[in-house]
Each structure stands twice: as structure tokens, then as C-alpha cells.
Amino acid sequence: MxxxxxxxxxxxxxxxxxxxxxxxxxxxxxxxxxxxxxxxxxxxxxxxxxxxxxxxxxxxxxxxxxxxxxxxxxxxxxxxxxxxxxxxxxxxxxxxxxxxxxxxxxxxxxxxxxxxxxxxxxxxxxxxxxxxxxxNFFMQNLSTVYRDGIRERGEIYLPAARARTAFVDARDIGRVAARVFTEPGHLGSAYTLSGEQSLDYYQVADILSEVLGWRIVYARPSVDDYLARLAEQGAEADFIAVQKMIYRVVRLGVSACPNRVIRRLSGDPATTFRQFATDHRDVWS
The missing domain is CATH 3.40.50.720 (NAD(P)-binding Rossmann-like Domain)
Incomplete structure (x- = not known):
């Protein structure tokens, strides 16, 4: 092999x-x-x-x-x-x-x-x-792409309204990939990978606040305000366009549904957001 x-x-x-x-x-x-x-x-x-x-x-x-x-x-x-x-x-x-x-x-x-x-x-x-x-959306987006806003301003600044997302940990994707590569029966299959919790960004901010020990808020900007801030920060046009599309999908509720596919394919439950935040707390410190 x-x-x-x-x-x-x-x-x-x-x-x-x-x-x-x-x-x-x-x-x-x-x-x-x-x-x-x-x-x-x-x-x-x-x-x-x-x-x-x-x-x-x-x-x-x-x-x-x-x-x-x-x-x-x-x-x-x-x-x-x-x-x-x-x-x-x-x-x-x-x-x-x-x-x-x-x-x-x-x-x-x-x-x-x-x-x-x-x-x-x-x-x-x-x-x-x-x-x-x-x-679904990676939990790691909050510890990489959106890290500085959380760390420096204590805010999550995303135009998701009150929509929920069943976030997924990239480590769980790794575990699933290892299984589909090493077990028979996965050719021709498509798997939607979501977490087992569905959270809105107010809940995400509350969990981060509890884990980090200081207040994180969800700012809930409008789409126009969010895109304007990206432009002010020098973001490329392609990145801005992708962000606009992503959060339109989020607001439509497409990302809200949890499932147990990670559990079924890997043999272990999907990582919770609280566990992820605890494991990565140093990136926001």
C-alpha cells in the first residue's frame, strides 16, 4: 500500500x-x-x-x-x-x-x-x-481569522444576527478523514460534518467569557458595517466577497443543524465548543 x-x-x-x-x-x-x-x-x-x-x-x-x-x-x-x-x-x-x-x-x-x-x-x-x-464552520475560525478582535477588543464582530451554527473542530475532521482513508465502504460518499451543539454567537461569547475569565461580547454588526470594516482593514476583494456569502448562508440557517456524523464515522462524539475554547485558551490571552 x-x-x-x-x-x-x-x-x-x-x-x-x-x-x-x-x-x-x-x-x-x-x-x-x-x-x-x-x-x-x-x-x-x-x-x-x-x-x-x-x-x-x-x-x-x-x-x-x-x-x-x-x-x-x-x-x-x-x-x-x-x-x-x-x-x-x-x-x-x-x-x-x-x-x-x-x-x-x-x-x-x-x-x-x-x-x-x-x-x-x-x-x-x-x-x-x-x-x-x-x-460546517470551523471552531478554529475564532482562534485564527477572528482571533485578534476577541483578544484585542473583547468582541466577536460578525454579521450572523441571531442565527445558530453547529460548529465543528478541525481535529474532528482529521479523525474522520483517518477513518474514511483506512476503512472500506467510503468511496462515492459525501458526509456533512457538524458538531452536536447548535450555538448562536451570543452563546459563543458567553462560553469564551467563562473560559477566559474576562468579558467577550457579540457585537452583531450589520452586513454593510462588517464589510466596511473589512475594507478599512485592507482585506482583499475576494475575501470580502466570500465573507459576505458565508454569513448570508449563516443567517439563512443553513449551518444551524447539528448531527452525529462525526460520532458515527470516528467512534467518538464531536468536540464541544467549551472543550475547544479550553484547549485553545492561550491563543486569546
Whole structure:
């Protein structure tokens, strides 16, 4: 049996997937843009590092040497999947890949405007040996993308109104990915991964307040105010557009429904937000 190539291995989800796979004894190849870089050297993901760049097709064939399975995710900076992820898929299939686990998006089947939809469509069209993981919002968004607002201003500033979200911990995605790679019966399947709790951002702020020991508030801005703040902070237009779309979906309640798919696939319950906040409390200190 060959190795598993994990793209985005230095990021939040890829790192969790590489770690979970390595813990099962699988041979893991962690794909990173620059294995010799200082940032990578300080905090390497699990597995053997291998240079891989979605924007450099000359290195794709070599990346699949000895690989028979692929964990594929779309880096946030990549909007044009037609010139990146889709030809990577074709390269993988040409090298005889026997499973592609694609990190997609909750509700993607109803949202053809997303790049994830195009990737899923291509995998189906190619009759690829796919498994789709469609996660809800990551808890890690609050400890990374939105961390500074919480840490520096004591506020969660997002236009979600009173809508609820069944947040998912990236570590749980890693555990699920490890199972679908190492157990039979998952080819051609699509799994929506949500937490087992559904929380609004007032509740999220209350839990953070209790765990951190200081007051966090949910500011509940309007969409226009939120987008204006992003622009003032220098956010790219593509990022602003994605944020507008994301929180429209949230306000429609698409992300509100909890489920037990993580429990069913991994054998353990989904991580609660309180446990996540406790485990990561230092990032907001």
C-alpha cells in the first residue's frame, strides 16, 4: 500500500488530518510549499515533508511518487480551481490514485457559485474514487481569522444576527478523514460534518467569557458595517466577497443543524465548543 499525500498540511485542517493519519501508522506525505522554510522547520506537520505548490504544475507529477491516496483541500488564497485543483486531480488520476478525499463545504450541492462545487462536479464527471467531507464552520475560525478582535477588543464582530451554527473542530475532521482513508465502504460518499451543539454567537461569547475569565461580547454588526470594516482593514476583494456569502448562508440557517456524523464515522462524539475554547485558551490571552 502506498502513502497518503495531504495537501495544505501546514494549515489548520491539513495538519489535523496528517496527525490523525500518522497516529494510525499510515505513511503520510505532508505537502507544503517550502519544506526548507523557517516557518515549516519550527512547527512541521506529521509525516514526511514534500514540496508541492498548486501554482507550479512542474512539481505535481513528482509529488505523487509512491502515493496512492490524496487528501485534497482548497487553500483560501486560491479562487481559480480550473487552473489549480482540477488539473491536480487529473494528474493524480493519471498516476493511478485510488482515493481522493476532498475537503468540500457544507451545503455545496446547493451552491454552484462556490469553487468547491466545481471541484465536486469534476470529480464526479471523471468518475474519480472520491469521498467528500462537507464540514460546517470551523471552531478554529475564532482562534485564527477572528482571533485578534476577541483578544484585542473583547468582541466577536460578525454579521450572523441571531442565527445558530453547529460548529465543528478541525481535529474532528482529521479523525474522520483517518477513518474514511483506512476503512472500506467510503468511496462515492459525501458526509456533512457538524458538531452536536447548535450555538448562536451570543452563546459563543458567553462560553469564551467563562473560559477566559474576562468579558467577550457579540457585537452583531450589520452586513454593510462588517464589510466596511473589512475594507478599512485592507482585506482583499475576494475575501470580502466570500465573507459576505458565508454569513448570508449563516443567517439563512443553513449551518444551524447539528448531527452525529462525526460520532458515527470516528467512534467518538464531536468536540464541544467549551472543550475547544479550553484547549485553545492561550491563543486569546
Amino acid at each position: 502506498g502513502s497518503i499525500l495531504v495537501t495544505g498540511a501546514s494549515g489548520t485542517v491539513g495538519r489535523a488530518v496528517a496527525a490523525a493519519l500518522a497516529s494510525t501508522g499510515e505513511s503520510v506525505i505532508s505537502a507544503v510549499r517550502n519544506p526548507a522554510g523557517s516557518e515549516f522547520a519550527l512547527d512541521p506537520p506529521a509525516g514526511t515533508p514534500r514540496a508541492f505548490d498548486f501554482s507550479d504544475p512542474t512539481g505535481w507529477a513528482g509529488a505523487f511518487a509512491g502515493v496512492d491516496r490524496l487528501f485534497l483541500l482548497r487553500p483560501p488564497a486560491i479562487a481559480n480551481v480550473a487552473d489549480t485543483l482540477i488539473p491536480v486531480i487529473d494528474t493524480a488520476l493519471a498516476h493511478g490514485i485510488r482515493q481522493i478525499v476532498f475537503l468540500s463545504l457544507q451545503g455545496v450541492q446547493f451552491n454552484p457559485a462556490t469553487p468547491h462545487h466545481a471541484v465536486e462536479k469534476h470529480l464526479r464527471r471523471r468518475r474519480a474514487p472520491y469521498t467528500f467531507l462537507r464540514p
